[in-house]
Every structure is written in structure tokens, then in C-alpha cells.
Amino acid sequence: xxxxxxxxxxxxxxxxxxxxxxxxxxxxxxxxxxxxxxxxxxxxxxxxxxxxxxxxxxxxxxxxxxxxxxxxxxxxxxxxxxxxxxxxxxxxxxxxxxxxxxxxxxxxxxxxxxxxxxxxxxxx
Numbered sequence: 001x002x003x004x005x006x007x008x009x010x011x012x013x014x015x016x017x018x019x020x021x022x023x024x025x026x027x028x029x030x031x032x033x034x035x036x037x038x039x040x041x042x043x044x045x046x047x048x049x050x051x052x053x054x055x056x057x058x059x060x061x062x063x064x065x066x067x068x069x070x071x072x073x074x075x076x077x078x079x080x081x082x083x084x085x086x087x088x089x090x091x092x093x094x095x096x097x098x099x100x101x102x103x104x105x106x107x108x109x110x111x112x113x114x115x116x117x118x119x120x121x122x123x124x
Contacts, residue, residue: 040110044076
């Protein structure tokens with residue numbers, strides 16, 4: 001999945017779009033989604049890679065400018081951690097909510113999910 005941002009196309013590790021936008025894309029055979037149609041973008045950090053700075057700095061502003069309501073940054077090094085950034089009315093992400101191994105990630109938007117971040121240790 002690719003999303004359009006003011007800076008160009010990006011490919012998040014995980015992207016969530018609404019059912020209506022997904023149906024339209026399927027009907028039209030599209031694989032590039034408007035940033036405004038995204039409900040959530042998730043990037044998994046690759047420590048020490050060139051993409052780490054992209055995930056932590058550049059994509060924060062690009063995804064905010066595209067109007068993506070939530071951006072999650074997942075980091076496994078040295079232990080599982082998820083930063084949840086939510087878009088404010090000023091089209092900037094507010095201070096991230098940081099959850100670590102042993103914390104419970106529980107959200108209702110863009111979908112209801114709840115799990116202990118310790119389960120992510122199995123994937124690191």
C-alpha cells in the first residue's frame with residue numbers, strides 16, 4: 001500500500017483505511033491512497049538504518065501534513081515500545097503516548113484493540 005503525502009508517495013509498514021475508501025480503491029484498481037483516507041499509519045523502526053531517521057522525523061511531519069489521524073512508531077530495540085501520535089486540530093501530532101513492554105496498548109480508534117506489549121517480545 002502506498003499513500004500520497006505532500007512530499008510524495010510513502011509505503012508505511014502497516015496502513016489502515018476506512019471501508020468506503022478501500023471499496024473505492026478496489027473498484028478502481030488503485031494501490032495509491034490519499035493520505036486523507038488513511039486512519040492509521042504504522043512504521044516499524046529498523047535501528048541504525050537510514051530509514052530510522054525517516055520514521056522518527058520526516059514521516060512525522062509528512063503524515064501529519066497528509067492528515068493521517070494516528071501514526072504509531074514501533075521499536076523492538078532493546079525492548080518493545082510503541083509511540084502513539086495523534087493529530088491535533090493544528091494538523092500537527094501532539095506529544096506521543098509511549099508504551100513499553102508490560103504496558104497495555106488499548107485504543108478504540110481507528111478500531112478497538114487491547115494487548116500487553118509484552119507479546120511483541122516474541123517478534124523481536
